[in-house]
Amino acid sequence: MRASRNNKWRLTIRSASRWLPAVARTTGIILLTVLILFAVFRATAPFLISSGLVRSGIEKALSEWTGYRAQIEGDPTLEFWPTPRVTLNQVTIREPAKNGKVLGHVDSLSADFSLLSAIRGHAHFHEFHFLRPTLYIRRDENGLIDWTNEGRLSKAIEQVDASSAKGVSIPKEQDAAIGTLTIEDGSVEMTDERSGNLYKMNGVNADISWPRLSQPMTAVILARFNDQDIKLNFDSTQPLLFFAGKSVDAKTSFSSPLISWAYTGTTSISDFSTLSGNLQLSVPNVPSFLAWSGQRLPAADALKNVSLNADVAAIQNGLRFDNLNFKVNDSAASGVMDLNYTPAGKPKISGTLAFDQMNLNPFLAAFSMRLAAETAINAILNGNPLQRLDLDLRLSSNKAGLGPFQFDNIGASLLVSGGKAKFDIGDSGFEGGSLTAHLEVAPGDFDGGGKLQISIRNADFGGLFTRLKLEGPLPLTTSGSLDLALSTTRPIWVATLSDVAGQMHFTSSAGSFRQFDISSFRSLATEKAFFRMSDIADATFDFDSINIDASFAKGSAEVQNAAIAGRNETITLNGVVPFRTNGLALSGAIEATSPSDADELPMLPFFLGGSWPNPVVSPVTTLLQKPIQQPEQ
Incomplete structure (x- = not known):
């Protein structure tokens, strides 16, 4: 039985030995032929492809994408190994009119192109690399970016529509391939017509992956803004809808030495009232951040650091911060906060916050906030923030401090409305007794003065004088009441x-x-x-x-x-x-x-x-x- 099996294996090996050399020879010939054809094709490509064709092709592509006139100085440089690639120098994008305004300039632009298409007289480009580009963009009063002038990108943005929860639908002729965009040492200048400000970034380095207009996009951007390094990450399955000002699901994060935040959820480039997601924010040094952002709040020295984590959801005329957890200096709090607008269009912050321990100095410092006339934010607020912002906050804390004074189980409120600002301590333990207080800033652009009322009952003033280390003949042990x-x-x-x-x-x-x-x-x-x-x-x-x-x-x-x-x-x-x-x-x-x-x-x-x-x-x-x-x- 065993001998019979051995004979069968010998017959199988002999049969395979007859046809294996033939297969190997045929495969080798095919591979060699392909390699020879590939080498010949690459060797003859420079003679078959016109550099003028590639140059005019990329000028046409840039013009079609932007809707503006692309102008290239100098002759293109062609490379065919390891992939066909064209490099152009001194590329300028202008408005269509003669001597039109410059909208962008690139020192050097490189792109891969299809060799077969180029031989057939067509140029298709992908995998773009921009060296030292400068981009001038405008954000209109509606919060939208003026991306292009009726170019392919502009038309795609105008005609895009949501086809599903995770995709978009655009006309087939508009769904162009992009690939990877790499930016090296660029700069951006954005004019914001809504605020009248001009924002500049330099040292921009970016890697953007966007296979097609209808597909997801991921972007990592490094730049320098106001002498600080910043990093921006953006990831969305519907980028075209995002650029159209629609609401999309996205992941966005921003980091710098002075502020960092991360947001996951629904967002929009033009209307923040559609936000619905989770926000994490951290400002490790508030005074430095305000100086960096061009703002000056005299009372901000009382604020050292701020951080928060909240679920953000759109409500009528505003946003709600639910499951809010944040820290101000060393004080932690939780609660609910709303940001909406009054019928007169005035922003209003309201909510209920519970602290484990609270420093009252920053809240009282709000009554002395006055913006310097030369700051950028002053152009937006046009005066005292207490005049441009309504507040209605309910505050509670197990422990609270105001300078050397300590409070227990405090319940307080901060109200700014109708030209008045009020801070009330409705109930609080103070030195073994109780305390109520009322601080009010009078109307008249908050320049009309103010008043303070304090009522203390059955407090240990003797113990307070001892703890404050006050000198001289003062009560040593006494329980007293004060009306001020x-x-x-x-x-x-x-x-x-x-x-x-x-x-x-x-x-x-x-x-x-x-x-x-x-x-x-x-x-x-x-x-x-x-x-x-x-x-x-x-x-x-x-x-x-x-x-x-x-x-x-x-x-x-x-x-x-x-x-x-x-x-x-x-x-x-x-x-x-x-x-x-x-x-x-x-x-x-x-x-x-x-x-x-x-x-x-x-x-x-x-x-x-x-x-x-x-x-x-x-x-x-x-x-x-x-x-x-x-x-x-």
Whole structure:
């Protein structure tokens, strides 16, 4: 059985050995013939193809694509290995009119072409390489790019229509092949008629893959803008619809040292209200970014960095940022934010944001935002951003800070509308008590001044004074309440303490004054004409209550009826406290709290002057005596 199988294998090998050499010889002859024909074809191609044909062909192609007149200086250079390729120098695209405006210029343009088509008298080009091109484009008031002047690209853009969720439909004669476009060391100048700005980019290097007009496109662009390197990535299955200003699905990312963002979803080059996708944005250095972008916001120093991630969706007359997560400096927040337009066409931002911790400085700084007249954005906003932008924000935070002051479980709102700007803290924990506040900027181009109202209840002011490391005789332990109302008629962003007027009322429960020995005060008052507060700083003064009323005007506080009531003695003060010099000019008196103790503790008038925290005390030598009552008859 085994011998029979071996005989069959021998017969098969013998049969194959008869026809294999014939097949090998035939295949070799065919391959050799093809190689000879290819070599002959390539060798004779330079004699068969006219350089003038290639030059006129590429001039015609450029003119047909752009709709403008292509002008080429110098003779083309032809290469046939490894692929047929033509190189032209000094290519200029002009408007059709004689001596028309230059729309683009290329130092050197190279393109592959079909050898067979060229021999037949036709030139078809692909795989373009542009060396040092300069492009001048215009963005009209509708946000659309004036791409071409009735050229093939312009007609394709005009006639394109969506055929499916991922494709486009254009007339067959318009669906031209493009291939790969490479740009080296180019520059772009765009005139934006909507804003009146001129944008320039240089050092442009790009790789664009676009097989046909109806097919997807991917692009990677490197450039330098305002002395910063930038990178732009664009990927879309419907690029022609995108250039037509329609809504398409796309992936776009932009990165630079000062700002980066990435967007995936539906987008449009002319109408951002159709956006629907995910946006990620990061600005690591806000002041540097504003300087780079040509803007100047004086209050922006409070902003260090900003980042956000949100789902963006179109709503009526605007956009909604849902599932919003962002960071401002070291504060993180989440919530919902809307960007829409009022019936008058004014942009409005509204929403609800919840912070884990919040710095109130940037929000209050918004009331002093004033744009420099020479900045580019000023031409767009034409004035204060609070006048050109409406805000309606609800803010909450577990922790909040305003300079050295700390707040707990704060609920606040920021409202800018109808020529007024308001910031309200509706409820907040403050130093163990509660706080409400209202800040308002008056109308009149926000130049009419503003007012501030603060109400604090049952707060630990003694602990606050200790934590702030304030010097001098101040309450050490006390729980108090404060009502403060201030106003100014000057613009908020230029107002100083000298421009502020208002009223203050402060009350407190029992506590103690540090660095104030009332017994030593009385003793020194009988011995010396002058002494310093530091001379009586060896003990504390216990009190039952404090009541202070004061008014503010012209850089000073006028103290009215300030009373610090102790168990046995009460201190009263009246006078002026200038802010700018830390000075004091107060008249006061120490007297018995109970009239029945007046004989034992007679009234001691004094004058308190000098600089805080160590002013000079000058006792009044003539003590005020009560009239001696006559005995009853």
